[in-house]
Amino acid sequence: GAVVSQHPSWVICKSGTSVKIECRSLDFQATTMFWYRQFPKQSLMLMATSNEGSKATYEQGVEKDKFLINHASLTLSTLTVTSAHPEDSSFYICSASIGWDTQYFGPGTRLTVL
Amino acid sequence: TQLLEQSPQFLSIQEGENLTVYCNSSSVFSSLQWYRQEPGEGPVLLVTVVTGGEVKKLKRLTFQFGDARKDSSLHITAAQTGDTGLYLCAGSNFGNEKLTFGTGTRLTIIP
Numbered sequence: 739g740a741v742v743s744q745h746p747s748w749v750i751c752k753s754g755t756s757v758k759i760e761c762r763s764l765d766f767q768a769t770t771m772f773w774y775r776q777f778p779k780q781s782l783m784l785m786a787t788s789n790e791g792s793k794a795t796y797e798q799g800v801e802k803d804k805f806l807i808n809h810a811s812l813t814l815s816t817l818t819v820t821s822a823h824p825e826d827s828s829f830y831i832c833s834a835s836i837g838w839d840t841q842y843f844g845p846g847t848r849l850t851v852l
Numbered sequence: 853t854q855l856l857e858q859s860p861q862f863l864s865i866q867e868g869e870n871l872t873v874y875c876n877s878s879s880v881f882s883s884l885q886w887y888r889q890e891p892g893e894g895p896v897l898l899v900t901v902v903t904g905g906e907v908k909k910l911k912r913l914t915f916q917f918g919d920a921r922k923d924s925s926l927h928i929t930a931a932q933t934g935d936t937g938l939y940l941c942a943g944s945n946f947g948n949e950k951l952t953f954g955t956g957t958r959l960t961i962i963p
Contacts (some may be wrong), residue, residue, distance in 0.1 A: 742894075770949050781940060781956040782895070787949070831894050839883040839902070839944045841951055843894035 741765055742834050744844035751822055752852055758818045759847045761832030767812035768834035772841065773805070776829040788815040822851045854879040856943055856954035864960040865931060873926045873939055873957045881943035884917055884924045885951070889938040931961045 741764040751757050761771055769790050774782040786807050787795045794807035804826075806818040819826055827850050833841040856877045865871055875884070883902040887895035899908050901917035901924065908915045912935075914927040924941055941954040 744894075772950070779958065782953045784950065784953075829892075833894075835949045838946055838949050839885070839900060840897065841885075841949075842897065843887075845894045846892065848892070 740836060740842045742832065742842050742844040744832055744847050746847060747845060748848040748850075750850045750852065753823050754821055756818055756820045757822055757849060758816055759830055759832075759849075761815045761817070761834070761844050763813045763834040763842075766834070766836060768836070769812060770835045771809060771815040772833045772835070773807060773815070773817050774831045774833070776831060776846075778829075782831060785817075819849065822849070824851045827851045854881070854943065854952045856941055856952055858939075858941060858954040858957045860957060861955065862958050862960075864962060866962050867933055868930055871928050871931060871959070873928075873959070875924045875926075875941035875954050877922050877943065879943075880921050881952075882921070882946040883944050884921075885942045885944070886915055886924070886926055887940045887942065889940060890936075895940055931959075933961045933963050935959060936961045 743762045745760045749757055771788040773785045775785050776782050784797050785800045788807045788809040790809045790812050796802045804820055809815040829846050829848050831846045833843045835841045859874045885900045886898045889895040899915045904919045904921045906917045912929045916925050939957045942951040944951050
């Protein structure tokens with residue numbers, strides 16, 4: 739149980755285009771999902787907290803107009819990288835929480851912006 | 853801001869050896885989790901510890917939560933090549949679902 743999926747697993751796009759990444763909890767409902775960014779050989783950096791039915795809460799320094807988050811249902815959250823540029827290239831990981839101390843992570847999405 | 857420092861940052865040892873990874877903070881956490889992440893994949897939860905002084909074992913892995921709930925350790929006995937990966941500790945506090953991740957320890961087991 740507690741499986742989280744992400745789609746796509748990797749994406750290559752041209753600079754200036756927008757990319758949407760989906761995060762789904764497959765066998766449980768999650769009122770809260772999280773989006774992380776991970777640079778090579780580094781730990782995870784929390785970008786935002788996504789709550790079902792309400793606006794996402796962004797961490798300091800994360801541009802909310804660039805990284806649009808929608809949590810339309812208890813099993814789906816989406817992250818849209820708008821007007822992507824090469825510096826947005828990264829590994830994006832989502833997680834879904836079960837309770838206050840446990841998160842299950844998706845397999846990640848590697849974004850490459852040319 | 854709560855920070856979690858892991859040491860060592862990198863560790864490369866021979867198969868069969870033992871090792872310990874540390875996760876330290878100046879802040880108290882209600883619980884602490886350990887994850888392992890392989891390249892190109894998301895972190896996989898190994899264990900959650902919630903009680904000060906708690907020790908949990910998962911086959912050859914032993915996890916300990918410090919008495920003051922500010923630190924934790926992961927000990928691997930007789931390391932195997934399959935243990936290779938990025939080990940991450942993460943702390944959380946009751947009532948706040950956010951996780952604070954440690955800086956990570958990249959472990960390589962040499963056959």
